[in-house]
Amino acid sequence: MTSISDKEQEVVNEFELFDDWMDKYNYIIELGKSLPPIDEKHKEDKYLINGCQARVWLHARMEDGKVVFLADSDALITKGIVALLIRVLSGHVPQEIIHADMTFIDEIGLKEHLSQTRSNGLLNMIKQMKLYALAFSKTSAK
Amino acid sequence: MTIQADSIRKAFPILSRTVNKRPLVYFDNAATTQKPQVVMDRLMHYYSYENSNIHRGAHFLSQQATEAYESARATIRAFIHARHNHEVIFTRGTTEAINLVAYSYTKKFVKPGDEVLISAMEHHSNIVPWQIACQELNARLKVIPMNERGELDMEAYAKLLTGKTRIVALTHVSNALGTVNPLKEIIRQAHNMDIPVLIDGAQAIPHMAVDVQDLDCDFYCFSGHKMYGPMGVGVLYGKEEWLNQMPPYQGGGEMIREVTFSGTTYNELPFKFEAGTPNVADVLGMESAVKFISHLGHEHIAAHENALLEYALSQMEQLDQIRFIGTASQRTSVISFLFKDIHPYDTGTILDKLGVAVRTGHHCAQPIMDFFEIPGTVRVSLAIYNTKKEVDILIEALKKVREMFG
Numbered sequence: 309m310t311s312i313s314d315k316e317q318e319v320v321n322e323f324e325l326f327d328d329w330m331d332k333y334n335y336i337i338e339l340g341k342s343l344p345p346i347d348e349k350h351k352e353d354k355y356l357i358n359g360c361q362a363r364v365w366l367h368a369r370m371e372d373g374k375v376v377f378l379a380d381s382d383a384l385i386t387k388g389i390v391a392l393l394i395r396v397l398s399g400h401v402p403q404e405i406i407h408a409d410m411t412f413i414d415e416i417g418l419k420e421h422l423s424q425t426r427s428n429g430l431l432n433m434i435k436q437m438k439l440y441a442l443a444f445s446k447t448s449a450k
Numbered sequence: 451m452t453i454q455a456d457s458i459r460k461a462f463p464i465l466s467r468t469v470n471k472r473p474l475v476y477f478d479n480a481a482t483t484q485k486p487q488v489v490m491d492r493l494m495h496y497y498s499y500e501n502s503n504i505h506r507g508a509h510f511l512s513q514q515a516t517e518a519y520e521s522a523r524a525t526i527r528a529f530i531h532a533r534h535n536h537e538v539i540f541t542r543g544t545t546e547a548i549n550l551v552a553y554s555y556t557k558k559f560v561k562p563g564d565e566v567l568i569s570a571m572e573h574h575s576n577i578v579p580w581q582i583a584c585q586e587l588n589a590r591l592k593v594i595p596m597n598e599r600g601e602l603d604m605e606a607y608a609k610l611l612t613g614k615t616r617i618v619a620l621t622h623v624s625n626a627l628g629t630v631n632p633l634k635e636i637i638r639q640a641h642n643m644d645i646p647v648l649i650d651g652a653q654a655i656p657h658m659a660v661d662v663q664d665l666d667c668d669f670y671c672f673s674g675h676k677m678y679g680p681m682g683v684g685v686l687y688g689k690e691e692w693l694n695q696m697p698p699y700q701g702g703g704e705m706i707r708e709v710t711f712s713g714t715t716y717n718e719l720p721f722k723f724e725a726g727t728p729n730v731a732d733v734l735g736m737e738s739a740v741k742f743i744s745h746l747g748h749e750h751i752a753a754h755e756n757a758l759l760e761y762a763l764s765q766m767e768q769l770d771q772i773r774f775i776g777t778a779s780q781r782t783s784v785i786s787f788l789f790k791d792i793h794p795y796d797t798g799t800i801l802d803k804l805g806v807a808v809r810t811g812h813h814c815a816q817p818i819m820d821f822f823e824i825p826g827t828v829r830v831s832l833a834i835y836n837t838k839k840e841v842d843i844l845i846e847a848l849k850k851v852r853e854m855f856g
């Protein structure tokens with residue numbers, strides 16, 4: 309089973325292949341397009357992440373002790389970054405998600421998307437993913 | 451003299467820098483304009499040679515600083531053609547100027563059940579202060595609607611003016627749509643019913659000559675930083691009849707005549723509304739910006755910007771599937787749009803990568819976005835230093851966006 313930090317490294321390695329920003333963004337846009345659409349019922353306001361210029365919906369469920377994330381966004385670049393976050397975090401046990409350091413975003417040069425003005429929403433997104441994991445860890449511990 | 455943007459650009463050091471390894475194309479002027487060297491020199495000069503607290507010390511520097519500060523007030527009076535120097539109150543910006551009136555005017559003149567009238571195209575700074583005041587006073591906030599082009603519905607306006615209306619607060623130019631409102635007619639109708647009018651001039655003042663006596667508005671607010679001046683400083687113009695009747699907004703030094711623990715008598719205008727040590731350096735910087743604008747001449751500025759606006763619109767129209775938000779017959783310097791079904795954030799991100807700075811989002815005017823049922827727009831806003839060449843770069847960049855998201 310690949311760990312979260314292995315997956316982070318995998319993404320970093322992939323992005324090292326791009327020598328110009330346009331290839332990188334084309335790739336992110338492709339990732340955005342290929343993220344499977346989520347059920348319309350999860351596109352309600354209560355699943356919205358606050359603070360994004362683009363809207364981001366996030367939903368999570370437990371499967372065999374692992375957290376599975378589902379998300380969508382109305383902006384493609386945002387959706388592509390969300391797809392990366394899901395690829396890295398989805399399918400892991402709550403404890404591992406809670407402790408993930410997520411430095412890969414910085415390493416692949418997307419930090420600007422986490423800045424205050426762009427969308428602290430993506431930071432909120434990571435926070436919300438961790439909060440889901442935390443909530444699941446509490447319920448499964450009972 | 452016509453405007454030679456190329457030579458004007460030399461006055462703005464920041465315009466020669468690069469962003470993302472490309473020459474900066476700055477099209478976010480409605481958010482804030484860049485500053486010419488003269489403005490920055492003025493700030494440096496003040497702190498280097500003139501710095502002193504004003505209206506207080508009897509010493510040389512204090513007197514000199516006081517004179518400079520009051521002379522800036524006179525320059526600004528002339529710039530907007532106010533009747534008196536003391537009708538020019540220095541504030542932190544448009545936001546503080548509106549808050550001042552929304553607090554002091556309503557405190558004195560608005561009773562429960564009264565109405566405050568704003569419009570559907572206001573910036574949040576001309577909505578929220580009135581909402582707060584209305585809540586506090588049990589008054590009602592009414593809204594003049596607009597049409598699909600982003601023009602005010604003047605018939606509805608006439609009906610909304612009632613015996614209960616205590617003030618009309620309206621933007622001169624919409625920051626999200628570029629609409630220029632027919633102020634004279636609006637003010638005339640309100641005055642027929644003895645209702646004063648406050649104008650949010652933040653987006654008008656850098657682009658057109660403003661004559662507050664000719665408009666006959668009761669209050670006019672603007673920010674230094676949107677007219678080539680420093681941040682953190684702005685102006686409230688108010689007719690003295692109103693300002694004299696209004697209670698102070700903040701208490702402190704400078705705004706008093708006499709203080710005892712049993713009570714205080716207030717100073718006269720303009721000091722009554724300038725509590726505490728003012729932002730002297732930035733006021734002087736704003737004065738330099740005003741001189742800079744006056745030197746270029748408003749008619750030349752408008753000619754250059756309008757020609758550029760038309761050029762940009764005609765070039766953009768040729769792009770496939772561009773939807774302009776705000777198509778008023780009277781407009782200036784702002785182009786709000788959506789490109790195909792591409793999210794504004796996506797468009798903005800790629801433009802930024804290509805060195806083109808635009809604003810994306812709701813532009814602090816969420817009700818406008820709700821009206822058009824869109825998440826936001828991409829906004830290109832022009833200034834005197836922008837060029838056709840930069841518009842061409844924008845068009846090429848938009849083509850790239852289309853390619854990437856196609």
Ligand SMILES: Cc1ncc(COP(=O)(O)O)c(C=O)c1O
Nearest residue numbers: 543544545573575625650652673
């Ligand atoms: C129409 C309008 N009103 C008010 C403001 C607020 O100005 P400031 O932030 O300088 O106080 C702005 C600035 O974006 C504006 O565009």
